[in-house]
Amino acid sequence: xxxxxxxxxxxxxxxxxxxxxxxxxxxxxxxxxxxxxxxxxxxxxxxxxxxxxxxxxxxxxxxxxxxxxxxxxxxxxxxxxxxxxxxxxxxxxxxxxxxxxxxxxxxxxxxxxxxxxxxxxxxxxxxxxxxxxxxxxxxxxxxxxxxxxxxxxxxxxxxxxxxxxxxxxxxxxxxxxxxxxxxxxxxxxxxxxxxxxxxxxxxxxxxxxxxxxxxxxxxxxxxxxxxxxxxxxxxxxxxxxxxxxxxxxxxxxxxxxxxxxxxxxxxxxxxxxxxxxxxxxxxxxxxx
Amino acid sequence: xxxxxxxxxxxxxxxxxxxxxxxxxxxxxxxxxxxxxxxxxxxxxxxxxxxxxxxxxxxxxxxxxxxxxxxxxxxxxxxxxxxxxxxxxxxxxxxxxxxxxxxxxxxxxxxxxxxxxxxxxxxxxxxxxxxxxxxxxxxxxxxxxxxxxxxxxxxxxxxxxxxxxxxxxxxxxxxxxxxxxxxxxxxxxxxxxxxxxxxxxxxxxxxxxxxxxxxxxxxxxxxxxxxxxxxxxxxxxxxxxxxxxxxxxxxxxxxxxxxxxxxxxxxxxxxxxxxxxxxxxxxxxxxx
Numbered sequence: 267x268x269x270x271x272x273x274x275x276x277x278x279x280x281x282x283x284x285x286x287x288x289x290x291x292x293x294x295x296x297x298x299x300x301x302x303x304x305x306x307x308x309x310x311x312x313x314x315x316x317x318x319x320x321x322x323x324x325x326x327x328x329x330x331x332x333x334x335x336x337x338x339x340x341x342x343x344x345x346x347x348x349x350x351x352x353x354x355x356x357x358x359x360x361x362x363x364x365x366x367x368x369x370x371x372x373x374x375x376x377x378x379x380x381x382x383x384x385x386x387x388x389x390x391x392x393x394x395x396x397x398x399x400x401x402x403x404x405x406x407x408x409x410x411x412x413x414x415x416x417x418x419x420x421x422x423x424x425x426x427x428x429x430x431x432x433x434x435x436x437x438x439x440x441x442x443x444x445x446x447x448x449x450x451x452x453x454x455x456x457x458x459x460x461x462x463x464x465x466x467x468x469x470x471x472x473x474x475x476x477x478x479x480x481x482x483x484x485x486x487x488x489x490x491x492x493x494x495x496x497x498x499x500x501x502x503x504x505x506x507x508x509x510x511x512x513x514x515x516x517x518x519x520x521x522x523x524x525x526x527x528x529x530x531x532x533x534x535x536x537x538x539x540x541x542x543x544x545x546x547x548x549x550x551x552x553x554x
Numbered sequence: 555x556x557x558x559x560x561x562x563x564x565x566x567x568x569x570x571x572x573x574x575x576x577x578x579x580x581x582x583x584x585x586x587x588x589x590x591x592x593x594x595x596x597x598x599x600x601x602x603x604x605x606x607x608x609x610x611x612x613x614x615x616x617x618x619x620x621x622x623x624x625x626x627x628x629x630x631x632x633x634x635x636x637x638x639x640x641x642x643x644x645x646x647x648x649x650x651x652x653x654x655x656x657x658x659x660x661x662x663x664x665x666x667x668x669x670x671x672x673x674x675x676x677x678x679x680x681x682x683x684x685x686x687x688x689x690x691x692x693x694x695x696x697x698x699x700x701x702x703x704x705x706x707x708x709x710x711x712x713x714x715x716x717x718x719x720x721x722x723x724x725x726x727x728x729x730x731x732x733x734x735x736x737x738x739x740x741x742x743x744x745x746x747x748x749x750x751x752x753x754x755x756x757x758x759x760x761x762x763x764x765x766x767x768x769x770x771x772x773x774x775x776x777x778x779x780x781x782x783x784x785x786x787x788x789x790x791x792x793x794x795x796x797x798x799x800x801x802x803x804x805x806x807x808x809x810x811x812x813x814x815x816x817x818x819x820x821x822x823x824x825x826x827x828x829x830x831x832x833x834x835x836x837x838x839x840x841x842x
C-alpha cells in the first residue's frame with residue numbers, strides 16, 4: 267500500500283520525511299520480508315553468469331544491495347538513495363560486513379542519473395511509487411534504459427494498497443491511496459487503489475524494453491500467520507508517520523486520522539483480522 | 555475480480571443465473587486463461603504420484619476437470635456443479651474427447667457432499683466465493699476434510715476486485731463488491747474489495763489442515779497485453795450479466811448500471827487502458 271514505500275526520495279514528494287530514523291528502522295525490517303515474498307533476490311530463471319554490475323534505485327537502508335553483495339561476491343553492486351542517513355547507514359553496514367563490492371551513493375532518481383550509458387547488467391527499482399509522480403515514469407525508464415547494457419534487465423516492483431477485512435485499516439489504506447492520487451502519484455481515479463501495478467508492463471514496453479515478464483507476489487499478514495506481528499509493527503509505524511501527509515493533503519482531519527489509527531491498532535490484534543498485500547514485479551530486457 | 559466467477563451454484567445465491575448459456579460461454583474461455591495464469595493445473599511441487607482421485611467443486615463447464623483428465627489419464631476426476639446445463643455440457647465434452655476418466659455430477663456444494671469419507675487425494679475449488687455465503691466456508695471446509703484421504707490436499711483459489719485506471723471499471727467493481735458485501739458474500743466492510751483472499755489461509759487453518767501454503771497470481775488485461783482482447787470479451791459478457799444483481803441489491807439504478815457499462819466498454823478499448831486482477835491459491839493437507 268502507500269505506506270509500503272521502501273525509500274524516500276525526490277523533491278519532498280515522499281510522504282514520510284526522508285531523513286527519519288523510525289522510517290529507516292521500519293525499512294530495514296520490511297526489506298528482507300519482501301525479498302522472501304518475492305522468492306529471492308532476482309527473477310526466477312535469470313542467468314546470473316552474465317550479471318556483473320548491478321544498480322538498486324532508491325535503496326533505502328541498503329538491505330537488497332547488501333544481500334546481493336553477500337550472495338554474489340563476484341558482482342559489483344551500487345545502491346542510490348536521496349537520503350543522507352540511509353546511504354550513510356548502508357555504507358557503515360557494508361564496511362562492518364566487509365562487503366567491499368557494495369557501494370552507496372546519494373543521488374536523486376528524479377534527475378538524470380549520474381552514470382554513463384550501458385553501465386549495468388541489472389537495474390532494480392522496488393517500491394518507488396511513493397515518490398514518483400505519474401508523469402515521471404516515462405523519463406525515468408528512459409534513463410534506466412540508457413544505463414542498462416544491451417541484453418541487461420530492468421526490474422520494477424510495486425505494491426497495491428493492502429486488502430483488509432476490518433473497517434479502520436481498510437479506510438486508512440483508501441485514504442493513503444486517495445492522497446497519493448491527489449498528489450499526482452497514483453493511477454486509480456476513484457482512489458480506492460494505487461493502480462500502479464497494471465502499468466509496469468506498459469511503462470517498460472513504451473520505453474523500448476523487450477521480452478517483458480511479470481510475476482505476482484503476496485504478503486499475507488493476517489492474524490495467525492508468521493508475518494502478523496512484523497506487519498503490525500510496520501503499520502503501527504507507517505500509519506503514524508503518514509498521518510501528517512493525510513492532513514496536508516486534506517484527506518482527513520488530525521482528529522479523524524488519529525481516531526482511525528487507534529481503532530486500526532485494535533483491529534489488527536483481533537483473532538479474525540485478515541490483511542494481504544499484492545505486489546507485482548515486471549522486468550524487461552534492453553534490446554541487444 | 556468478482557466478475558471472475560467460474561461457477562454458478564447454491565440456493566440461487568450466485569449473482570448470475572446458473573443456467574445461462576452466455577455465462578457458460580464466458581466461463582469456458584476464462585477457465586483456460588486462469589489455469590495459465592496459475593502456472594499449471596496443480597500447485598507447484600505437489601507429488602502427483604500419490605494423487606489418484608481428484609474432485610473439482612463448482613466445476614462450471616468443466617474446463618479444469620477435462621484438462622486434468624486429459625493430461626493425467628491415470629487419475630479419476632470427478633467434478634460437481636449445481637448447474638444442469640454446465641454439467642451436461644461438460645459430460646458431452648468428455649464423451650466427445652473420449653475422456654473416460656472424467657465424471658460430472660450435478661450437486662450443491664452448500665449441502666452435505668454426496669461422497670463417502672476419504673474418497674479423494676486432491677480437492678479443487680476455484681472462484682466459488684460468488685455463491686458462498688461468508689458463514690458457509692467453515693462447513694464446506696469440514697466437508698472437504700471428511701471426503702479427503704489423510705495426506706490429501708485441498709486447494710482454494712479466490713480473487714480480489716479488478717484494479718484499473720478506468721473510472722467506469724472501478725465504479726462498476728465497487729458496486730459489485732458493495733452488493734456482494736450487502737448479500738453476505740464479501741468481507742470488506744468499506745466495500746472497496748472482496749477481502750476474501752487474506753482469509754483463505756485462516757479458513758484452512760481453522761478447519762485443521764496442515765502445511766498450508768499460498769501463491770499469488772495475476773491476470774494483466776491492459777491494452778497491448780496478450781489477454782486484452784479476451785478480457786474485453788469477458789468483461790462485455792460479465793458486466794452485462796451482473797447488471798440485474800447490481801440493481802436488485804439497491805446499489806444502483808438500471809440507467810446508471812447501463813451507462814457505466816457503456817463507458818466501461820469504451821474505456822477498455824482506450825490505448826492507455828490498464829487493468830489487473832489478483833488472485834490467490836491457498837492449499838493445505840489433511841493430517842495423516
